[in-house]
Amino acid sequence: MVCIKGDPVTIVGRGRLVAIIFHEALPLADKTQRLGYILMDAVEGTAIVTGSVAAVQKGHKLTWAGFSNDHSLAVMDSLGLVSVLSSASKWQWVPVLDTLGKKKSSEDSFWPISIMHGNFVCVPLKGGHEHPDATRRPITTSLEMHIPLAQGMKKTCVHFVSLHHSSI
């Protein structure tokens, strides 16, 4: 029942929700990908909300999408910023974790898996690897999510409380 604007980038589902992220327009000259999302109730086949993936930072692209355990749509971009969309935030993208600041070296990265109870579950990668080695079970870690704030406000930083998804 729904038209989408462009080629799909990824699809992800949980419970009775499905989210499709697609190209809304051609990328900008600085390589920023212009993406849109549609969040649907898959059982009824109706769209809940559509909009732009404003969480993709300038010059970066989408690298991950998933649902948290409270059914909020979460995305991560190639810069390493994790953002969450939920009805509690009036369908606005809220940055909840900046993995860039968690890196110990510029070659480190975090390969995302899921978001559980306000924790970002991921595989820490070292040595410039982009993906974990699938032949052995990689060791996961979880990072506590909090809204990235300016330095000096860390003591009073509001920790990310998992956004409750009403009625679903």
Next chain:
Amino acid sequence: MKFVSQQERSHKNLFNDFAFLLFKASKPVGRFKCEILPSSETERAIHFTLDKDILCVLTNSGNFKRIPLKTVLPANANISLIETQPPMPKRRLNSKVKAQGGDDVLDFDAMNQNPVGKSKNMFVDDDADSDDEAEDASFIDESATGVKDEFRAGFDKSFDDEDEKSSTFDVSKYSSFLRQPPPEPPQEAFAPSSTPVNMEQPNMRRILCWNHIGVITSRRDEVHEEQNVVDINLNDATLGGTRHFMDSFGLDQGSLGEDGAIFATYNGVSDFEGSKVFFYRFDTIGPVKRKDWSATLPAGENALGCACGEGWAAVVTRYANFMTLYITLGLREMTYFFVVYNSSTLQSKIFAIVY
């Protein structure tokens, strides 16, 4: 930073120096004859510009290609200089002298004001930077001519008639095109938390999906090479822990949901059929025919992604200009429920929802 001339260089080094020059000048410095992929006759006699480590190539057949340098060099690239275009107008050279004398450099060509890699704080009136820019300018001038001579000496390419002909290639026709950065390609479709196929070792195990339900991995079977072994490791041990099955469809994408796992192939089964979709149900209670099901999409439809959840499974497909989402309720036989599409604009993409 000075350009050090050496007589003996590998192609790669020469190319890197030019890459640096091009990058530094943020516009094409010279014109090159570049033979890339010699097997292809149409991809020759090229204008190229450089965007970081991507070679943007304009072929004589009018195609525009973006090639990462790693794939081009050094094996199948053969580059020779045809002509060096002065990187900046004469006016700039004069103003450089003025700049060294301490005068202002405001009459610089607007394009050369900001070298690539140097971001300018618009809130700061940085007169101090003008000297640096002047140094950059002199650096590009010297090195461009230096490399030109060195190229002519180092590559003993005879400039035959063909080269002479191509050197009269009208630059002004493409100059505005080359000055602009090429359009950025849209990012390709991907499956969240999956690892790509290792092209060097296609038999390596890869992760198809890893989420809160568990992990799906797939690897080529050692005995039956046309088959894959798909392993599903569930986090919830009450659902059965580890399961595995043999896949003869060549399923290359998959996703885990609460009820089971959905898999799909990108390539069509045959010329008359599209991608294969396979649903693996966790429940083992009930009739066998309600356990797993598979379906074949219509011809030309290639699955780009799949997902499933409580009571539904979905596949996003590509069909010409249309994108289709199939949602099943996990029934063995799918029936088309409704198909809606906007026929007024071919650019619009559609969902067809199938129960």
